[in-house]
Amino acid sequence: MTKFMFGLIIYYLFFSCVRVRGAGRHSRSDTSRLVAPNCAESTESGEVFIDCQERHLNTIPSSQAWSKEPKHLLLARNRIKVLRNRIFTGYEALTSLDLQQNEISLVEEGAFEGLTRLTTLLLQHNRLSTLSEEIIIPMPNLRYMRLYDNPWNCQCAMDGLIHTLQVPSNRNLGNHAKCEEPVWLKGRKLKQLEAEQLCKELPPNDEGTRPSTSPLEPSGIRIKPHATQVCHTYLFPQVRMDCRNKGLTEVPMGIPDDVVHLDLSHNAIRHLKAKEFQGAKNLKILNLSNNNMEHLDTASLTGLLHLRELDLSNNLLHFVQYGVLEDLYFLSQLKLGENPWVCDYSIHYMVYWLRLHPAVRYSGLLCRSPPEYTGERVEEYVNNYNRGCPKERPYNRPSADQTDPELWNTPLELQAELEEELEPSHLRVPQKYEIFRLS
Ligand SMILES: *[C@@H]1O[C@H](CO)[C@@H](O)[C@H](O)[C@H]1NC(C)=O
Numbered sequence: 132m133t134k135f136m137f138g139l140i141i142y143y144l145f146f147s148c149v150r151v152r153g154a155g156r157h158s159r160s161d162t163s164r165l166v167a168p169n170c171a172e173s174t175e176s177g178e179v180f181i182d183c184q185e186r187h188l189n190t191i192p193s194s195q196a197w198s199k200e201p202k203h204l205l206l207a208r209n210r211i212k213v214l215r216n217r218i219f220t221g222y223e224a225l226t227s228l229d230l231q232q233n234e235i236s237l238v239e240e241g242a243f244e245g246l247t248r249l250t251t252l253l254l255q256h257n258r259l260s261t262l263s264e265e266i267i268i269p270m271p272n273l274r275y276m277r278l279y280d281n282p283w284n285c286q287c288a289m290d291g292l293i294h295t296l297q298v299p300s301n302r303n304l305g306n307h308a309k310c311e312e313p314v315w316l317k318g319r320k321l322k323q324l325e326a327e328q329l330c331k332e333l334p335p336n337d338e339g340t341r342p343s344t345s346p347l348e349p350s351g352i353r354i355k356p357h358a359t360q361v362c363h364t365y366l367f368p369q370v371r372m373d374c375r376n377k378g379l380t381e382v383p384m385g386i387p388d389d390v391v392h393l394d395l396s397h398n399a400i401r402h403l404k405a406k407e408f409q410g411a412k413n414l415k416i417l418n419l420s421n422n423n424m425e426h427l428d429t430a431s432l433t434g435l436l437h438l439r440e441l442d443l444s445n446n447l448l449h450f451v452q453y454g455v456l457e458d459l460y461f462l463s464q465l466k467l468g469e470n471p472w473v474c475d476y477s478i479h480y481m482v483y484w485l486r487l488h489p490a491v492r493y494s495g496l497l498c499r500s501p502p503e504y505t506g507e508r509v510e511e512y513v514n515n516y517n518r519g520c521p522k523e524r525p526y527n528r529p530s531a532d533q534t535d536p537e538l539w540n541t542p543l544e545l546q547a548e549l550e551e552e553l554e555p556s557h558l559r560v561p562q563k564y565e566i567f568r569l570s
Contacts, residue, residue, distance in 0.1 A: 179197070188209040213236070215239050228252050356377075364387075432455055446470050462488065472509055
């Protein structure tokens with residue numbers, strides 16, 4: 132190469148850079164807002180989010196529409212069908228890109244060119260049947276890629292991608308994605324296919340024998356649903372998992388530990404078992420309304436130290452088991468309406484817990500039965516009970532031996548004991564309880 136040519140190239144590069152930067156600055160002025168689709172631009176902890184979810188978009192909006200370089204681009208629930216080469220030019224600062232729930236059926240090999248900082252790419256719930264491994268080469272920092280709920284055609288063209296997904300260091304790429312075709316591989320996970328087999332010709336009469344060689348997912352055995360497969364995950368404005376209306380009869384497994392808001396409402400969950408939310412350390416809002424819950428195990432809400440809102444309304448709860456609420460130190464809202472609360476001895480725990488946590492706003496705690504208390508506030512029932520004037524009840528009156536004498540002697544005594552148990556040890560200050568005996 133001659134010096135002259137080299138100089139020419141430098142000159143060209145220099146001026147083309149200047150031009151591009153100039154153009155960028157110009158279009159990021161206030162006139163740019165005119166071309167911006169109706170998306171919300173915001174900054175959280177210093178990172179710029181562009182929220183274009185559910186905006187009927189069929190194409191990627193121009194990067195010049197925004198006043199700052201976005202780090203997170205949310206395009207879920209639009210109508211994007213194709214991702215052309217270099218379509219994300221100008222989005223080089225992105226670290227997360229959410230394209231789930233579109234209609235994407237084609238991704239050109241160079242579509243993600245330039246996204247060198249991208250760590251999270253969400254492509255689940257689209258119409259992709261094939262994808263070249265070339266698409267991920269421009270993204271050396273990619274750590275999470277979701278591909279499930281796409282009709283993957285596990286043929287030879289996919290062997291490169293499947294190989295890549297199976298590299299051990301890529302353990303968060305493509306989890307749960309399954310083949311839709313060919314028939315003999317339907318339901319098999321991409322992660323678990325023998326990639327070498329895909330490009331071998333199959334004898335035509337071999338098709339019928341293939342399905343029985345799938346030992347990994349025996350049919351007929353019900354497998355506990357996996358949260359990332361049945362629910363939709365959104366990253367904005369906080370990590371939210373939407374599991375509404377999925378016909379769930381139990382809490383799905385594998386709730387990711389970064390979920391802040393989990394909505395399990397409108398399902399058919401009957402029973403919360405111990406430690407089902409244990410991994411969800413960051414959960415702040417848990418919605419269990421409109422299920423068939425009759426029973427919460429004592430340790431079912433264990434580990435939810437940061438929970439702020441809990442919605443248990445519209446269930447079949449008669450009472451809340453002693454101990455269930457113990458980990459909820461920071462709860463501020465508790466919805467209890469439309470449950471058949473039974474005003475008998477078992478309901479006292481909840482009322483005492485609420486008294487000890489005056490910061491908790493709660494609603495819907497009304498006696499449904501027995502008939503003499505129907506419609507009364509549960510707190511009132513407990514107060515009257517403790518004043519020793521329960522309503523006349525010829526039958527079923529709780530006798531002394533039904534109660535635990537250690538716990539239920541007097542309200543004050545109970546309060547002292549509960550406080551001791553309820554305060555988390557790291558928040559507890561040494562305190563002396565004075566216990567009065569009123570009788
Ligand atoms: C829980 O879900 C129900 C129904 O989907 C909704 O009406 C309610 O507002 C939600 N509760 C909370 C605390 O978000």
